[in-house]
Amino acid sequence: MYRISELAAAVGLSRTALLYYEKQQLISGKRLENGYRFYSDEDLQRVRLIQQLQAGGLTLKECKVCLEEKIDKDLLRNRLRQLDEDIALKQQSRALLAAMLGEGDLRTWHEDLERVAPDAHLNWLVKQGFTEKEALRLKWLSKDMNDHETYMNDFMKVYETLERWGPGNEKDTLKALSLLPEAPADILEIGCGTGLSTKLLIDNTDANITAIDNEPSALARLEERFEEQDISGRLSSICVSMTELPFEKESFDLIWSEGSAYIMGVQKALTQWRPLLQPGGYMMLSDLVWLTDQPDKEAMAFWEQSYPDIQTISTRLKQMDAAGYDVVDHFSLSRESWDNYSEPLKKRIHDLSSDMSESEALKDIESELDIYSKFLGQFGYQMFVLAKRD
Template sequence: MYRISELAELVGLSRSTLLYYGKLGLIEAQRQSNGYRLYSEKDLQRVRLLQQLQAGGLTLKECQACLDAKIERPLLENRLKQLDEELVQKQRSRDLLAAMLGESGLEEWHESMDKIAPDAHLDWLIKQGFDEKQALRLKWLSKDMNEHEQYMADFGAIFEGLERLGPGTAEDTLEALAQVPSSPKLVLEIGCGKGIATSVLAKTIKETQADVQIAAVDNDQPCLDILNQQALELGLESNIKTVCASMMDLPFEAKSFDLIWSEGSAYIMGVQKALKQWFPLLTDDGVLVVNDLVWNTEQPSESIKAFWQKEYPDMTTVSERIKQAKAEGYQVLGNFAMSDAGWLTYYQPLQKQVEALKATMPNSKALADCDNEIKQFFNNSKSESAPSKGSERRDFDYHFFVLKKVQ
C-alpha cells in the first residue's frame, strides 16, 4: 500500500492530480482511521496504464472509457487522424522557425504573406531591420530575407552598366503623352529610376509649356543622382526636381499635379492601390498615366501562367484594370500595348549580360531568376529577333493606361 505522496513520487504526478483522478473514479483510495489515504498496487498500475494511453493522445475521458470497457476502434482511428494533422502542423511550424533561423529558404512563406497580408508583411519586414527600399526589393526580387544581401549584390552586378531597369522606349512614352489632352505644368513622376522617361517628358512638355516642373520621385538616391546629372547635361535642371521618397507615402499636398506619370513601378504597391492613393494628388481633370503587366488572354500557356502567378500574382487583364480605374473615379482616355521595341530594348542587353556572367556566377539565384524571366519572354514571342505586336502574339504584355480624374 502507498500513501498519496509515495504514489505521486512513483508515477511522477502531483498530489492534486491524483486526488482529481480519485474524484473521477480512476483510482480508489482506502481511508485509514487516522485520515491517511492508502493506494494499492492495482491503483499504481492503473495510473501507469492511464499515462500510456494519454501518451497515445487520448483525452482523460477517453482513457477512462478505455480502462473501463473494450476499446472502441473508431475512437482510436479518429484520435490517430487528429494526431497526424497535428504532426503536419507542428512540422510546418518547425520548418518556418528553422527557415527564419536561416536553416532553409523562406521564399514560399514570403510569397504566401504577400498574397494574404501584403501591407502587414511589408511592415513586418521593416521591423526586422530592412529599410523600405530593401523590404520592397525583398518582396519583389529576392523573396527570402536570409538570402537578400547576396541576392541583391548579384542583382546589382547583373544590371551594372545597363541603361534600362525595365521594358520601354522613348517612343512608348511619347505615344502615351500624346493622349494627354492638354500640356501639363505640374508633373509628378513616381518611380522614376534613372530618369529615362523623365528626360523625355521634360524635353517634350517644355516645347509647349516652358515653365513645366517635374517632381521625379524614387526611393533609390543613387538613381536620383544619375538623373540630376543627366538633367544638368540636358539643361533641364530648372525643370526637374528629384525627391527621394516612398511611393506609398508621398510628401505632397492634395491637388498638386496636372499629370502623374508612372512607368513600370505601380505594381510595387499594387496597381489598384496606386489608383486609389494617387487620385487625391491630381488637380480636377488631372491625368494619370500608368502602365502594367497584363494578360492578353484568358487562357495563357501553363508554363507562362505558372511563372507569372508566382512572380506577379496581382497580374490581371486589360478589361479588369479599366474596370478598377473607373471604380476609383477615372475616365479612360486611351490604352495601348507597349511596342515590341520596348521589350527588346530591355531584354536583349539583359540576355547578353546574363550569358556573359554565367561562368563567373554559376550558383547565383538572381542570375537564374533573370535567365528564367528572359526565357519566359522569348518563349512567349514568335521570334526572338522580332516578336510581332504584343496583343496579337503574346500571352502577356505591358499596357499603358491614360486616365482622367472625373470624380
C-alpha cells in the same frame, strides 16, 4: 498498499488528479477504519498504463475504453492521423523560427505574407531595421531577410550596365503621350529610373518635369543624360520614396508612372497620388496584367509568387473607376518593348553566368526570362491614360 500522497509521488501526479481518476472509475481506492484512503499495486500499474496511453494522444475517456474493452483500431487510426497533422504543423513552425534565425529559407513565408497582408508586411520589415527602400526591395526581389544584402548586390551587378530595367520603347511612350487630351504643363514622373521616358517627355512637351526615384545610381545616370542638354531648368530630380511624396496638393497636371506603381500597390498608388493632381489632371500608369482569362498554370504559379496582385484589365479598370478616374484610353506594350528589355538582359546574364552560377538573384532573373519566352501574350504591360474625375 499506497496512501494517496504516496501514489501521487510514485506516478508524478497531483492528489487532485488521482481523485479525478477515481471519480472516473479508472482506479478504486479503499478507505480503512482509520479514515485514510489506500490504493493497491494494481491501481499503481493502471495509472502507469493510462499514462502510456495518454502519451499516444488518447483522452482519459478513451483510455478507460481501452482498459475495459478490446482496442478500437479506428479510434487509434484517427488519433494517429491527428498526430501526423499536429507534427506537420509543428515542423512548419520550427522551420519558420529556424529561418528567422538565419537557419533556413524565408522566401515562402514572405511571399505568403505579401499576398495576405502587404501593408503589415512592409511595416513589420521596417520595424526589423530595414529602411523603406530596403523593405520594398525585400518584398519584391530577395524575399529573404537573411540573404537580402547578398541578393541585392548580385541583382544590382546584373542591372548596373543595362539601359532599361523594364520593358518599354519610344513608340509606346509617345503613343501614351499622344492620348492625352491636353498638353501638360507640370509633370511628376514617378519611378523615372535612368531617364529614358524622361527624355521623351522633355523632347515632346514644354512642361516642367519633376522626376523621382529611390535609386541614387539611376538618378545619377539620369542627370548625366541631361548634363549637356540645355533644358532651361525644366527638369528636377529627387531621390525619394513614391510612398511619401513631398509635394503640395494639386501640384501637377500630369502624373507619369511606367511600370513602377506595383511597388506600393496599384490601388494604393491610385488613391495616394490622386490629391497631387490638379482638377481635370491626368495620370499615365502602366501595370503588368493578365491578357487572357485562362492563363497557363505555370504562368499563374510564377506570377502568384512574383506579383500576387496581378489582375485582368477589366479588374484594373473597375479599380480605377472606383478610385475616381475616367479612363481616356489604354493599350498593351508592344513585343518590341519586351525585346528592348529582355534581349540585353539575356546577354548580360550570359556574360555573368560563369562567375555568378550560384547566385539566387541570377537564377530568379533567368526564371522570369523563361516565363517571358513561354507565355508572353498571356500577360503583358498595359498603359492606362486616366483623367481625374471631379
